[in-house]
Amino acid sequence: MPVKEDHPFQLFLWWGGNASSFTRMFGPPDRGGRGGYAEECRKTYEDEKRGDGRSFGDITRDIAIRSSRFPNNIIPVAGLPPYYQWEDWPQEVWHPSLYDALCKCQKLMELADGVLLGTVVDLEPESVKDVMQYMHPKQVLCLGPQFGLAAPSSQGNDLAIKFLDSALVKHGAQSALYISFGSAFFPPAEHVRVLVETLLELDDPMPFVFTASRRRLNPQLMQSIEASGRGLVVSWAPQQAILAHPALGWMISHCGAGGMFESLAEGVPVIAWPFTADQPQHALWLSEVLDSAFELLQIRTGVAQQMKALRGGPEGTTILGTEDAIKQELVDVLTQARGQLGVRKRHNATAAREKLLHAEEAAGSVKKALDELGVELGR
Incomplete structure (x- = not known):
């Protein structure tokens, strides 16, 4: 400064x-x-x-x-x-x-x-x-999100990609879930346990890739995931390649800027689990404006758990924050994601993708903005 x-x-x-x-x-x-x-x-x-x-x-x-x-x-x-x-x-x-x-x-x-x-x-x-x-x-x-909008090349030797290849054969297109909370934040251990247990208990399996350091998941939970064959935990994954994979249906995300725009660039709808900074506004935008996401509310902690959310009807939504409330919300959202509401949100995510692609075209708004920037910097 x-x-x-x-x-x-x-x-x-x-x-x-x-x-x-x-x-x-x-x-x-x-x-x-x-x-x-x-x-x-x-x-x-x-x-x-x-x-x-x-x-x-x-x-x-x-x-x-x-x-x-x-x-x-x-x-x-x-x-x-x-x-x-x-x-x-x-x-x-x-x-x-x-x-x-x-x-x-x-x-x-x-x-x-x-x-x-x-x-x-x-x-x-x-x-x-x-x-x-x-x-x-x-x-x-x-200037739009600054990453390639073309589908990334396949990374066939990556464990997560191999897992999704198998999920595509066993469960079909758009059947899998990708879970990533980025590098700076991670939910409380009890919330992660409820999430994993809910996924493992689904009657209709939803295979999932979870990017998380093994030290963040207790050994018993890791054993349950490995024994089920339904999930894969990796410390890192090629996110854009995963989002572009035909087996991938949904992403659970903290809604950081990078992951948010990468999911939109592939037309992948989101289940939002924000923490702070720009993430809550992104989650609200995706779920209530673009209508390409669900936002989880019962997982809130601290002051946000003690107070209502201004959505879900004229009286707002009361945050119980109990294990039962979190599990019920997860079951409801995962069920809706596979139903007509999920179809609508996927359609809207795809529409957002088309707007991103159009903006990046030779005569699009991003090219015009870059030209304007060049003029400004050349003064």
């Missing part, structure tokens, strides 16, 4: 997620954003009454979860249905370093000359338009 302040050069910041998650992270409060977060934390700490004896670290956590700038607790982000602000923390994962990271990113955004979004305009026109309005006169360009 000091370099940008002292020297005149063009600075464009890359945001790999969708436009609505960008707004939530960097937009002003009247647009549903966290702009002014650092100032609210400082003023609360300096005010003895508002601080109420809390440490500065506790204040930064509490305000991140529940800011006074949203008195009705509802977040109004363009392109998303309204939701409660604590739903941005569906898992209890707060760390003090998040305050520092958020404040520095917001400061860097103020210094930037423009923003490069990893989305395409046709997927979320309302959200992109809103970003362009409140970021003006800064340049906002949608």
